[in-house]
Amino acid sequence: MMRSPWPAFYLDGKTAVRHTATLRLMREGLEISTGNGWTCRWLYREIRQTQGFYPGEVVRLERGGVHPEVLVVSAVEFLTSLRKAAPDLGRRFHDPTRRATRRRLTVLAGAGVIAASLGIYLWGIPILAALAATFVPVSWEERVGQSALSQFAPPGRHCSDPQLRAAVNEVLETLTAPAPRSPYALRVSVVNTPLVNAIAVPGGHIVVFRGLLERTRSPEELAGVLAHELQHVLRRHATRAMLQGASMGLLLATISGDATGPLAYGLGAARALGDLSYSRQAEGEADADGMKMLLEAQVDPAGMIDFFEVLAKEEGARPAGFKYLSSHPMADDRLARLKNVASGQRGTPVKLLPGTDWSRLSKLC
Amino acid sequence: MTPPEPLDEDRTLDSSIFRRPPETTNAESGPADTGRSRRPRFHGDAGTLFGIHVVNVLLTLVTLGVYYVWAKTRVRHYVFGQTAMEGDRFAYHGAGTELLLGTLKAALVFGLPVLGLNLVRDVFEVPDPVKAAAGVLAGALVFVFLPVALVGGRRYRLSRTSWRGIRFSFRGHVRDLIKIFMRGGLLTTVTLGFYTPFFQVNRQAFLVTHSYFGSRRLEFTGRGQDLFSPFMVAVLLTLPTLGLGWVWYVAHKRRYFWDHTRFDTARFGCSVTGKALLALWAINLLALVGTLGLAWPWVRVRNIRFAFSNLTLIGPLDLGRIQQQAQHASPFGEGLSGFFDSGFDLA
Numbered sequence: 069m070m071r072s073p074w075p076a077f078y079l080d081g082k083t084a085v086r087h088t089a090t091l092r093l094m095r096e097g098l099e100i101s102t103g104n105g106w107t108c109r110w111l112y113r114e115i116r117q118t119q120g121f122y123p124g125e126v127v128r129l130e131r132g133g134v135h136p137e138v139l140v141v142s143a144v145e146f147l148t149s150l151r152k153a154a155p156d157l158g159r160r161f162h163d164p165t166r167r168a169t170r171r172r173l174t175v176l177a178g179a180g181v182i183a184a185s186l187g188i189y190l191w192g193i194p195i196l197a198a199l200a201a202t203f204v205p206v207s208w209e210e211r212v213g214q215s216a217l218s219q220f221a222p223p224g225r226h227c228s229d230p231q232l233r234a235a236v237n238e239v240l241e242t243l244t245a246p247a248p249r250s251p252y253a254l255r256v257s258v259v260n261t262p263l264v265n266a267i268a269v270p271g272g273h274i275v276v277f278r279g280l281l282e283r284t285r286s287p288e289e290l291a292g293v294l295a296h297e298l299q300h301v302l303r304r305h306a307t308r309a310m311l312q313g314a315s316m317g318l319l320l321a322t323i324s325g326d327a328t329g330p331l332a333y334g335l336g337a338a339r340a341l342g343d344l345s346y347s348r349q350a351e352g353e354a355d356a357d358g359m360k361m362l363l364e365a366q367v368d369p370a371g372m373i374d375f376f377e378v379l380a381k382e383e384g385a386r387p388a389g390f391k392y393l394s395s396h397p398m399a400d401d402r403l404a405r406l407k408n409v410a411s412g413q414r415g416t417p418v419k420l421l422p423g424t425d426w427s428r429l430s431k432l433c
Numbered sequence: 434m435t436p437p438e439p440l441d442e443d444r445t446l447d448s449s450i451f452r453r454p455p456e457t458t459n460a461e462s463g464p465a466d467t468g469r470s471r472r473p474r475f476h477g478d479a480g481t482l483f484g485i486h487v488v489n490v491l492l493t494l495v496t497l498g499v500y501y502v503w504a505k506t507r508v509r510h511y512v513f514g515q516t517a518m519e520g521d522r523f524a525y526h527g528a529g530t531e532l533l534l535g536t537l538k539a540a541l542v543f544g545l546p547v548l549g550l551n552l553v554r555d556v557f558e559v560p561d562p563v564k565a566a567a568g569v570l571a572g573a574l575v576f577v578f579l580p581v582a583l584v585g586g587r588r589y590r591l592s593r594t595s596w597r598g599i600r601f602s603f604r605g606h607v608r609d610l611i612k613i614f615m616r617g618g619l620l621t622t623v624t625l626g627f628y629t630p631f632f633q634v635n636r637q638a639f640l641v642t643h644s645y646f647g648s649r650r651l652e653f654t655g656r657g658q659d660l661f662s663p664f665m666v667a668v669l670l671t672l673p674t675l676g677l678g679w680v681w682y683v684a685h686k687r688r689y690f691w692d693h694t695r696f697d698t699a700r701f702g703c704s705v706t707g708k709a710l711l712a713l714w715a716i717n718l719l720a721l722v723g724t725l726g727l728a729w730p731w732v733r734v735r736n737i738r739f740a741f742s743n744l745t746l747i748g749p750l751d752l753g754r755i756q757q758q759a760q761h762a763s764p765f766g767e768g769l770s771g772f773f774d775s776g777f778d779l780a
């Protein structure tokens with residue numbers, strides 16, 4: 069069963085010298101001759117293929133243990149003949165006609181990657197982060213919170229007016245009274261900074277900036293803000309965000325193969341976008357559950373809605389492109405959802421801080 | 434199905450190789466080979482690499498990361514198999530299974546202790562002195578294992594790389610690199626950073642001069658003082674060029690390192706320029722950021738082609754004298770270097 073010889077190179081595994089050779093496919097094995105009378109035969113079952121699986125690669129066959137002898141054939145058609153010559157062992161050798169199938173499977177794998185990444189991103193990471201957050205001790209959150217607090221709200225800038233503090237604490241107690249006991253020591257500080265904002269630092273400390281307090285027109289509006297921020301604390305959004313960020317980094321590193329060098333920058337951008345979306349989800353949760361908190365505490369939900377409407381108007385002045393990149397959900401959406409939750413209200417709300425002049429109180433900082 | 438029994442004739446022919454090796458007269462690249470300049474060539478394409486990568490990503494996601502070691506190995510198989518010198522392909526002989534074992538061992542010896550110490554430092558409720566001690570210990574572990582990873586990773590990769598059937602090897606000792614690191618770290622601090630080029634050259638000399646192809650060692654003749662003035666220029670130009678001047682320093686360093694690397698009677702030559710390097714990196718960065726990392730296979734191929742188009746091996750080579758002299762290398766070092774994010778490119 070002689071066939072036409074194939075040109076090849078032979079390497080003996082001992083020196084770096086390359087020998088030109090010709091190969092013949094015999095019944096039991098490959099016959100190798102180097103032209104000067106030296107011949108040798110490799111049994112088909114001793115041969116393993118180590119290169120030649122992809123377009124542009126040469127076919128590389130090896131025989132032997134640690135430092136094998138090597139045959140290199142550049143014609144890929146050789147594989148087809150080799151498979152024919154050794155039909156029982158055909159599986160040991162790559163079949164070039166299957167490359168088209170492999171390409172189709174690769175496209176399928178690509179679709180699988182997209183589906184798996186989306187699944188992990190949309191469900192896997194948020195669920196895992198929520199689960200893992202329950203294992204993070206509160207004392208750790210408190211420590212992280214303390215160091216954040218010293219940046220946002222240095223001790224010297226806290227408003228210490230006793231009337232204001234009493235009023236704010238009363239609003240806080242009204243909100244938390246019906247809720248089950250939480251592991252957090254919840255506190256609110258007003259900080260003398262013109263920012264129109266409020267922050268929940270991990271560990272139970274909420275910071276309301278003077279700018280925001282002065283904008284509120286009633287204690288109910290402040291209650292709305294506090295309820296929202298309290299939910300960030302209770303639902304451990306900061307810890308979850310950290311865990312989500314880390315998992316996103318892992319996912320992106322997997323997708324992009326190697327996270328070194330300039331790739332790290334590209335990944336950083338992708339991760340920031342992903343984090344923003346998680347942060348929008350967290351805001352949505354804090355809105356809905358904050359509103360539920362108001363309802364349970366018998367606080368008029370109109371305060372929260374009114375105040376968010378004022379903020380939404382200010383946000384409306386920003387160009388549309390920025391809103392997508394904002395960490396807060398689209399204002400209209402947000403209001404609609406708040407109103408939807410508020411519609412579940414039963415009974416008459418109890419007025420907060422009756423008999424106080426809020427417009428005076430809110431300027432005491 | 435049982436495989437067919439070998440013929441007697443086969444056995445005789447099999448053993449013939451030991452009695453009668455091929456004559457060198459029939460061999461190529463004998464001593465007559467003089468003074469030519471050779472360039473490595475990359476035959477692969479980014480599309481195929483992307484296909485390999487896609488399947489790798491899917492399997493890595495599905496196996497929750499375990500497949501990563503096979504993914505790494507498959508990419509290396511492809512990249513090495515498509516790289517040719519003198520018309521002969523390189524080959525990569527690493528296996529995913531051994532790398533998995535190496536990685537597990539590294540996780541046990543290094544990853545878990547460091548994780549535990551970091552948890553003690555940042556999360557657990559323990560007295561402050563304990564936290565401080567845990568932090569110091571974690572830092573010490575990293576400091577000791579970084580050179581171990583560098584040497585072990587290089588030892589593993591070179592031992593799994595061959596050309597013309599002859600394995601590469603790395604035979605440097607970790608303690609020597611630790612010495613270089615300690616001296617370099619100390620002197621760099623004391624001299625406010627001006628020792629850096631000397632440190633870089635010492636490190637490169639260690640990595641090159643302990644690298645072997647078969648029985649033949651690579652040589653390195655670079656000296657730190659030669660890089661000192663380019664380094665000073667880069668320092669002075671940092672502000673006026675907003676840091677971009679450093680690209681020219683990197684290009685200069687790369688040229689200098691290759692130009693002072695010799696193999697046998699031949700020497701390497703490198704022609705990379707700062708401008709070309711800057712263009713390469715800028716486009717790579719744009720491609721990666723624009724595709725959120727998906728362009729990684731194209732970037733990898735671009736880097737390889739760029740490096741090869743700038744690299745030559747000049748002078749006579751007597752390959753007949755080079756004998757197989759492979760060295761044992763455990764996959765532990767490679768597993769360890771996975772924890773240090775040390776990207777490994779042919780380039």
